[in-house]
Amino acid sequence: MPGLLELDRFSQADLDRWNSLSQDLDELHAILYSGVEPQRQRHHAELIAALRSVPCAPMNFAGWVRMVTLRYADAPLSAAGSLKNFGGRFNIGADVDNAIRSPWPALYIASDQETAYREKFGMAKDDRIDGLSAEELTLTPGGSYSAVRLDGHLELVFDLAQKGALEPFCKVLRKISLPVEAIRLQKRLKIPGPPAMIRSAARLIQETLVVNWRILPAQFGNPAVSQILAGLILDAGYEAIRYPSTKSDGECVAVFPHRLASDASFVMMADDAPASVRHTRLDLSTTDDLCGWGVLPSYLRPATA
Secondary structure, three states, X not given: OOOOOHHHHOOHHHHHHHHHHHXXXXXXXXXXXXXXXXXXXXXXXXXXXHHHOOXXXXXXXXXXXXXEEHHHOOOOOOOHHHHOOOEEOOEEOOOOOOXXXXXXXXXXXXXXXXXXXXXXXXOOOXXXXXXXXXXXXXXXXXXXXXXXXXXEEEOOEEEOOOOOOOHHHHHHHOOOOOOHHHHHHHHHOOOOOOOOOOOOHHHHHHHHOOOOOOHHHHHHOOOOHHHHHXXXXXXXOOOEEEEEOOOOOOEEEEEOHHHOOOOOOEEEEOOOOOOOOOOOEEOOOOHHHHOOXXXXXXXXOOOOO
């Protein structure tokens, strides 16, 4: 019965070594986040200035799509769901235990229905379900979700796909050094690959758009690279982040409802809504209702919520 004897294959020394390596890995990731944060704060003004230096054009959009779980179909413009669990790619949720920043909401929308579907259900570009592609699935009636078409205008959008957008930012990042203890741990763990510190725009984009961004929040309780970047983009005064989908050839936008800066900025339902939908438009007059702060414990909510 090999199953009963499995543990006999490992000595106590093996178990102790694995436990030590696990502790080293936890310590390394703690240093890479909390240990580097003082340097990020020291260069905060430069990082913000670098982000603000990027030319920014207002964004008009029509017929973009948001997939909404049927249970929440009466509030299709609410960002409350983004505050739960680990949050989203560009916002921190309630369960990112070690986050220095408090959670903030984001409304995620996509350029077309296929992209919205793939992003919501985590379908990679070539994935099929029951023999159907995402394109075919979007034509299938029924299902426990709603596809909501949206129109809008956003004044201050940081476009990650804009050529050179992150170069000034990375120039400042290169002033931040890897702590000596992190170097020691990385060598002891024999971690292959590039250095832990991100210094180039190409590497930053790669880490920001990694498919499984949840690894750091789930395994180590630290924000993902994309969430740290988004926090700084928020500090720079942007209302939204535009980025290429990791699941299709389409685009996505993460809108930060609590940071709408102009009466000109809005997101609205493109089609007539059921009478049960209270808010069909996100703008400065409705942002307090649509941020969703109420899903957070009181100690995580902003003082004004």
